[in-house]
Amino acid sequence: xxxxxxxxxxxxCLALLQECGSMEExxxxxxxxxxxxxxxxxxxxxxxLLDFCTRVAGNLHYARKLFDQVPRPDTxxxxxxxxxxxxxxxxxxxxxxxxxxxxxxxxxxxxPNSYTYTFVLKACAGLxxxxxxxxxxxFMVKLGADHDVFSANGLISMYAACDKIELARRMFETCTxxxxxxxxxxxxxxxxxxxxxxARKLFDxxxxxGIISWNxxxxxxxxxxxxxxARKLFDLMPERNVESWNTLITGSARCxxxxxxxELFDMMPDRNAVSWSAMISAYxxxxxxxxxxxxxxxxxxxxxxxxxxxxxxxxxxxxxxGRLEQGKHxxxxxxxxxxxxxxxxxxxxxxxxxKCGCIEHAFIVFDSLISKDxxxxxxxxxxxxxxxxxEKALDLFNRLQRDGLRPNEVTFVGVLCACSHMGxxxxxxxxxxxxxxxxxxxxxxEHYGCMIDALGRAGRLEEAVSLVEAIPASNNxxxxxxxxGACWIHGNVEIGEHVFKKLIxxxxxxxxxxxxxxxxxxxxxxxxxxxxMRMLMKSKGLQKHPGRSFIDIHGITHEFFSGDKSHPxxxxxxxxxxxVASRLxxxxxxxxxSAVLFDIxxxxxxxxxxxxxxxxxxxxxxxxxxxxxxxxxxxxxxVCHDCHTVAKLISKAFAREIILRDRHVFHYFRDGLCxxxxxx
Ligand SMILES: [Zn+2]
Ligand SMILES: [Zn+2]
Numbered sequence: 001x002x003x004x005x006x007x008x009x010x011x012x013c014l015a016l017l018q019e020c021g022s023m024e025e026x027x028x029x030x031x032x033x034x035x036x037x038x039x040x041x042x043x044x045x046x047x048x049l050l051d052f053c054t055r056v057a058g059n060l061h062y063a064r065k066l067f068d069q070v071p072r073p074d075t076x077x078x079x080x081x082x083x084x085x086x087x088x089x090x091x092x093x094x095x096x097x098x099x100x101x102x103x104x105x106x107x108x109x110x111x112p113n114s115y116t117y118t119f120v121l122k123a124c125a126g127l128x129x130x131x132x133x134x135x136x137x138x139f140m141v142k143l144g145a146d147h148d149v150f151s152a153n154g155l156i157s158m159y160a161a162c163d164k165i166e167l168a169r170r171m172f173e174t175c176t177x178x179x180x181x182x183x184x185x186x187x188x189x190x191x192x193x194x195x196x197x198x199a200r201k202l203f204d205x206x207x208x209x210g211i212i213s214w215n216x217x218x219x220x221x222x223x224x225x226x227x228x229x230a231r232k233l234f235d236l237m238p239e240r241n242v243e244s245w246n247t248l249i250t251g252s253a254r255c256x257x258x259x260x261x262x263e264l265f266d267m268m269p270d271r272n273a274v275s276w277s278a279m280i281s282a283y284x285x286x287x288x289x290x291x292x293x294x295x296x297x298x299x300x301x302x303x304x305x306x307x308x309x310x311x312x313x314x315x316x317x318x319x320x321x322g323r324l325e326q327g328k329h330x331x332x333x334x335x336x337x338x339x340x341x342x343x344x345x346x347x348x349x350x351x352x353x354x355k356c357g358c359i360e361h362a363f364i365v366f367d368s369l370i371s372k373d374x375x376x377x378x379x380x381x382x383x384x385x386x387x388x389x390x391e392k393a394l395d396l397f398n399r400l401q402r403d404g405l406r407p408n409e410v411t412f413v414g415v416l417c418a419c420s421h422m423g424x425x426x427x428x429x430x431x432x433x434x435x436x437x438x439x440x441x442x443x444x445x446e447h448y449g450c451m452i453d454a455l456g457r458a459g460r461l462e463e464a465v466s467l468v469e470a471i472p473a474s475n476n477x478x479x480x481x482x483x484x485g486a487c488w489i490h491g492n493v494e495i496g497e498h499v500f501k502k503l504i505x506x507x508x509x510x511x512x513x514x515x516x517x518x519x520x521x522x523x524x525x526x527x528x529x530x531x532x533m534r535m536l537m538k539s540k541g542l543q544k545h546p547g548r549s550f551i552d553i554h555g556i557t558h559e560f561f562s563g564d565k566s567h568p569x570x571x572x573x574x575x576x577x578x579x580v581a582s583r584l585x586x587x588x589x590x591x592x593x594s595a596v597l598f599d600i601x602x603x604x605x606x607x608x609x610x611x612x613x614x615x616x617x618x619x620x621x622x623x624x625x626x627x628x629x630x631x632x633x634x635x636x637x638x639v640c641h642d643c644h645t646v647a648k649l650i651s652k653a654f655a656r657e658i659i660l661r662d663r664h665v666f667h668y669f670r671d672g673l674c675x676x677x678x679x680x
Contacts, residue, residue, distance in 0.1 A: 017052055046070045047077040054084035079115045086123035094123035114150045121154035130162030149177045153185050160189025184212050191220035211241050222251030246275050253282030277310040289317035315348040322634035322661050323552050324356035343373040354383025357659040357666050382414035387666050388675040393418035409441050416450030428454040452479050456486025457679050461495045477506045484516050496520045511542035549613035550634045553624045560616040576619040583653040592642040614643045630657035638662050648672050
């Protein structure tokens with residue numbers, strides 16, 4: 001009686017399950033199955049429920065709870081839960097479950113089959129657990145389960161993923177039966193371990209090639225930097241899918257061929273969100289953030305929904321350019337579309353706000369972030385540090401430690417940067433040492449850089465020199481450069497020359513180094529030496545890295561070079577500069593021409609310096625931006641002494657707030673003062 005009742009119930013429950021659209025409905029069916037006993041006594045029904053839960057609802061957590069309640073799971077149920085874990089981001093439990101399944105041994109209701117092995121091998125591949133993989137293989141051999149093409153394919157992929165390409169090949173050789181998946185598995189194996197010649201040989205031997213094979217071969221060439229071969233193959237493809245295009249776009253970009261990537265992008269018959277994201281990220285990584293943002297606008301016009309990766313790339317573009325308005329738009333977009341602000345997007349938002357000099361907003365995002373990981377903390381600490389809130393940065397660092405999180409080496413860069421910006425040499429030293437003693441983190445070039453910076457700020461240049469000389473790192477070019485910057489700030493010719501010699505030994509063709517030393521000479525009025533430097537640069541054919549400044553006006557980025565006359569509103573800008581000059585004169589200002597490289601007449605010098613890119617940008621800001629909003633300018637290099645003074649005086653004479661981000665720090669000019677305390 002009871003069993004016939006069940007026979008009636010089971011199809012009904014299974015039908016209900018088929019119609020399930022959400023977790024809520026699934027929970028209802030589950031409860032019903034528990035009440036009528038189906039769940040505990042009919043393994044098939046429980047298995048179906050599990051399958052739905054992992055595959056359709058994607059709720060592995062609930063699935064696992066269900067599985068643990070099933071008294072005698074059958075093979076299907078075991079496979080379902082193992083597959084769920086194997087395909088998840090942390091496949092570890094799949095191996096534990098498999099071990100449990102095998103240990104049950106005699107229970108013939110649940111004996112592994114070829115599906116089980118496929119999933120377990122996938123888990124091993126995901127975990128790069130070669131040793132466990134070999135155990136599974138041994139087990140399969142014992143049971144004679146290694147012969148079907150299914151298992152062989154799984155074994156090849158597993159060995160390839162675990163860096164055991166020779167074992168993968170042996171498996172491939174001994175296969176009695178090979179299908180296209182077998183060939184592709186072997187091919188991808190070679191591609192992933194960079195054995196491009198073996199991959200090509202196999203590719204040419206393949207009896208039939210699918211799109212997957214072609215795509216794998218193309219990305220193989222891309223990975224080893226051969227964009228030309230990749231393109232050749234691409235052109236030969238009998239048919240292409242969107243992935244083929246995406247692979248080549250990303251690849252061309254990675255090989256530095258951004259314009260080629262863009263041509264391909266424009267040629268594509270149909271693009272998906274990945275294609276857009278690939279092109280946008282390519283622009284961001286290729287240091288062309290303006291084009292990245294322009295492409296995003298286009299994407300939005302065409303109503304293509306940006307994916308998660310696009311959003312992260314764009315936020316990084318905005319951060320890079322200091323485009324606060326655009327960054328805020330993206331933030332609004334995230335909120336309006338109810339995109340989940342996970343730790344990665346949250347961190348990108350914090351970074352964007354911090355780099356746009358909007359530290360309050362950065363903090364709001366940080367505070368509201370539910371899942372903060374060490375990266376979120378680190379970005380917030382570094383953001384506070386470069387924005388001149390050293391003490392708050394250190395407070396946060398203490399909170400992080402209290403919360404039991406483990407700082408990483410990047411966190412310490414932020415901490416040390418906070419201390420050095422506060423001008424605290426001893427404190428910097430204290431954290432520098434505790435990094436090693438408390439957390440076992442070996443100092444990297446960036447950490448030494450902060451130490452040098454701290455000593456440099458304090459004018460302890462000799463100590464800084466001996467520190468750099470004692471550092472075991474081979475590539476300490478950056479450190480010497482930091483030191484040369486400090487010599488410039490302190491106008492120290494003697495040490496400057498010493499540092500310069502070290503620098504040109506390491507990188508003889510860095511024009512910026514010559515410019516910096518000639519600026520030190522100019523500061524001290526040593527015009528002959530300045531001239532000598534200039535001649536040296538010329539004879540070596542070295543270029544000065546051009547200074548560029550950006551300003552955002554109503555969502556459009558304007559870019560200025562030094563002495564730039566190309567802007568359509570240049571006349572208004574020049575008029576404004578004249579007004580600036582006359583108002584500043586009233587405050588007793590005379591141009592500090594020491595940063596002008598040329599030994600030219602004083603008047604010309606004044607002309608040259610008054611058209612530095614940051615001055616042009618600030619003047620344009622004065623023309624366009626309403627009185628109550630701050631003027632935000634981003635400069636690619638260090639700001640010079642004169643521009644710094646002028647910005648301070650403008651903030652007073654025009655009662656304006658100016659926020660200037662240069663390569664090193666933020667300068668908040670307000671009422672004639674700057675937040676950087678005259679060191680940058
Ligand atoms: Zn300047
Ligand atoms: Zn400043």
